[in-house]
Amino acid sequence: MNAPHIPAPAGARQALYDDMHPHNLTPLWESLHQLVPPQPASPCVPAIWRYDEARPFLMRSGEIITAEEAVRRVLILENPGLRGQSAVTQSLYAGLQLILPGEVAPSHRHAQSALRFIIEGSGAFTAVNGERSTMHPGDFILTPSWTWHDHGNEAPGPVVWLDGLDIPTVRFLDAGFAENGSAAQQQVLRSEGSNFARYGANMAPLAHDPLASPHGMSSPLFSYPYERSREALERLLRDAPIDPWDGVKLRYVNPATGGWTMPTIGAFMQMLPAGFAGKPYRQTDGAVFSVVEGHGHAIIERSERDGSTRQWRLDFGPRDHFVVPSWHTLRLHASDTAVLFSFSDRPIHSALGLLREQRLEG
Numbered sequence: 001m002n003a004p005h006i007p008a009p010a011g012a013r014q015a016l017y018d019d020m021h022p023h024n025l026t027p028l029w030e031s032l033h034q035l036v037p038p039q040p041a042s043p044c045v046p047a048i049w050r051y052d053e054a055r056p057f058l059m060r061s062g063e064i065i066t067a068e069e070a071v072r073r074v075l076i077l078e079n080p081g082l083r084g085q086s087a088v089t090q091s092l093y094a095g096l097q098l099i100l101p102g103e104v105a106p107s108h109r110h111a112q113s114a115l116r117f118i119i120e121g122s123g124a125f126t127a128v129n130g131e132r133s134t135m136h137p138g139d140f141i142l143t144p145s146w147t148w149h150d151h152g153n154e155a156p157g158p159v160v161w162l163d164g165l166d167i168p169t170v171r172f173l174d175a176g177f178a179e180n181g182s183a184a185q186q187q188v189l190r191s192e193g194s195n196f197a198r199y200g201a202n203m204a205p206l207a208h209d210p211l212a213s214p215h216g217m218s219s220p221l222f223s224y225p226y227e228r229s230r231e232a233l234e235r236l237l238r239d240a241p242i243d244p245w246d247g248v249k250l251r252y253v254n255p256a257t258g259g260w261t262m263p264t265i266g267a268f269m270q271m272l273p274a275g276f277a278g279k280p281y282r283q284t285d286g287a288v289f290s291v292v293e294g295h296g297h298a299i300i301e302r303s304e305r306d307g308s309t310r311q312w313r314l315d316f317g318p319r320d321h322f323v324v325p326s327w328h329t330l331r332l333h334a335s336d337t338a339v340l341f342s343f344s345d346r347p348i349h350s351a352l353g354l355l356r357e358q359r360l361e362g
């Protein structure tokens, strides 16, 4: 027998919605499809920030505010689909930070995990928990959750880096705490290179207990120099079979555990040979790319529920940044040998059993 049919008088549904609205009640059936979508339908959209276009604004910001006054002089890479939210994807934040010669970005710490990826200039430093690390283009530096950090520039020219933080994730969880240091710059407790000697040589102190790591759930190593990463990729490009989707792609690891460098943000570096035409793939973790070397383009596709697709072509060169939202199909093309750094919220997807990825043909 068929279920009984309930004929609703015209307007009865809306009357119910209106009457219960003041009681903070709302009908699920009007939004079930958006709440439990058949596939991710991100408001985040593909976008590119060309360095040639962004740099003049960054330098202008250097004329109107000091690093000390700004605390962090950063231009946020705001996703066009998420304007006003200081977010590059639903879970991640990205920004370009400028520090001029002689400036200091004062010491603080916060629950948010941060990464720095150096874009332009050499000789600035980030200090993490009492040790400085000098920055060079392509270096990947961590400031894990709740570690004291300040930045300084004792070099002759401007230094710019990409900041990647889990600000939207921490905001979503209402778990944000922050403190300012008692002095602008933290006391130097160890000479530069001490951290790398301890954790950067595929060795670890004998007494090292990963659970009592100096950086909590994050990698105890806080600087990953470009020289080393590039050398590994170049070698693999010559020796190893090239992955048809990724070229040669490596993940930055916590040397003590083999796990992610930070609990909320995963980071990667890949090399694409000249002429590379990558196969398409999609994954639930949305990613931000920073182009280190070479030129190419990304073809990004989004399939809508009605079966239609939208396509973007983003042409990139050195120091450009682009974002690939969750479950958008990506194909990477390189005209000359290209090196791409990227970061995503993959560790969160993995830890929560939500990670899905599809490597497609075609």
Ligand code: GTQ
Residues within 6 Å of the ligand: 072, 074, 095, 097, 110, 114, 149, 163, 165
């Ligand atoms: O360097 O600590 O881009 O706290 C945003 C928030 C950088 C930082 C940002 C921050 C920082």
